[in-house]
């Protein structure tokens with residue numbers, strides 16, 4: 001499976017570039033004059049955030065993605081019955097009593113309190129609202 005670099009948490013884009021030698025690589029160079037094997041790291045081109053250096057691209061990607069977790073899902077705002085377009089006003093009149101108004105849901109057929117809500121909730125479209 002090909003791993004993809006996520007977007008940086010700053011919104012920028014990360015690139016994989018040459019990294020610094022690993023600790024072991026640096027020691028081999030220092031003590032034995034051996035040229036360390038190539039390493040890679042991911043750097044954000046906007047904010048400069050960078051991973052550590054790793055010998056394999058997949059390790060870089062994994063480290064980068066760990067540093068830049070996906071944003072939490074945005075919560076969906078519940079539509080209260082009083083703002084719901086499915087709310088229906090019903091006038092009741094019983095003999096010998098004062099007429100009264102009840103609000104009913106067109107879906108559930110139940111009378112709903114102003115603060116009630118259900119999965120059918122849909123915001124009334126008011127002027128200036130975007131149609132969703």
Ligand SMILES: [Zn+2]
Nearest residue numbers: 008010044047
């Ligand atoms: Zn960034």
